[in-house]
Amino acid sequence: MDWKEKLDGNSLTELLETEKLIVTKEPKSGFREEYGHYRADLTLESPVIKAKYRVFIRQNKEFPENFSIGCCFLGTHGEVAVIRFNGAHKRIVDDIDNHHCQAHIHVEQGFEDSMNSLDNAEVTLEYDDLCSAIRYAMNRLNILNYQSYFPNVDQMQIDLED
C-alpha cells in the first residue's frame, strides 16, 4: 500500500494544513489526572476533506517539561501518526539525539516504511511549555475552534487540575 492509499487519497501536507474543528474533548473541561500524568484527548474533523483525526495531550506530573501533543489521522486503513509536539524531555547533551534537549517537533515525512515512527525531528523555539505548545499546535494544525475548548490558552493559561 502506498502513502496516497494509506492516507485515503490525501497528502500529508493536506492532512496537516486543512482546516479542522474539534468535535469532542475528553474531559470536557481541563485535564484528567491518570497514572502520574495529565491528559486530554480530542477528536477532530476536517469539513473540507472530510478527514477525521485524534489528538492526544499528555504532561508528566513530576516533570512538566515532559509533555507531548500528538495528532493521528484516522483513515480507513488504520491510524497514521502525522505530527507530535514535544517538550525538552532530555536533560543532558551527549552524542545521541540532542534535539530532545530542546522543544522539538516530530513530523511524518512520508518515506517508505516510515509510517507511525515519526523519526524526523525539528528543534523549535515556537513554544517552551505545555500551554504555549498547545497554542502553537492548535494553530499549526489549523484548528479553528480551539479557543472554545482551551479558553485561556491564548493568554498562556491552562488549568491542569480542573
Place this chain on the structure above:
Amino acid sequence: MEAIKKELHRQSLHNLNLKPISSGKVQVWLPVYYEDGDMIDIYVETMDDGHYQITDSGMTIMKLSYNYEINTDNKKKILNHIIESNGLSLENGTLCRDVSKDDLYKELTRFGNTVIRISTMTYFKREMIKNLFYEMFDEFVESQIQPFFNVERQYMPIAGKEEYAVDYRVSGKREVFLYAVKDTSKARLVTICEQTFLLNHIDTDSVVVYDDFSSIQSNDQKRILNATGKQYTSLDEFVNLGLAYMKKRLAS
C-alpha cells in the same frame, strides 16, 4: 577477547550518563530506547536505608497512553503481570524497583527491559491483533483440524474457475468447505463463491468462522447467512466448539 572486553568497557562508560535532579536523585541515560527512538526515562534515588530506588517518573505509561489505553480489567491484569513478574511495582503510575547497591547496574538493565516490554503492549491493539486473524485461524486448522482430517487449502471446486476458491476443504468420510471471514469484503466473496458452487450443483456443506460477526455490514450478514451453513461468530467460538462439530459432521 581482551580487545573486545576493553572496547566494551570503554563504550559502556561512554554510553552511561547521569544528571542530578535533586539531592539524592539522578536521571540515568542508558542506550535503551522506546520504539519511537526516545531514550527511556530512568531515575535513581538514594533511600534512607542505603538502598536505591529505580523509577521511571511515570513516563512509561504516559508514553503508552499515546496509542494504547489501560482501560479494562484484562489490560490492567496484563500490565500488572508484566510489572510484577519482573520484580517491579506500580505506585501512582510510576514504575518502581528497590535495589541494593551491589545490584544497581544489573537491576537498571532489568528495569529498562521491563519498560520496553510494557511499551510493546501497543501491539495488543485490536487493529494489530485483527491483522493476525487469518494467521491465528490457519494455526488452529494446522494444529487441531489437520491431525484428524485431510485439509486442502485454496481448493478450487470448479475446473478453470480459479476465482472461486474455498479457504479449506476439510474431508473425512464426508467433506465441508471451511471459510475464515475477517471483514465485509471477504463475506461478500464467500457469498458469491457459495452461490456459484450451488449453481454448478456443488452442494457441499460449509462452515464460516468470523473474526467478529457484528463487524460485517447488515445486508452482507443476511446474504452470507442465506448462502452458507454452520456459523461461528468469532474465532474463540470456533476454537471452543469447532473441532467437536467437525468430528461429528465429517464422521457421519
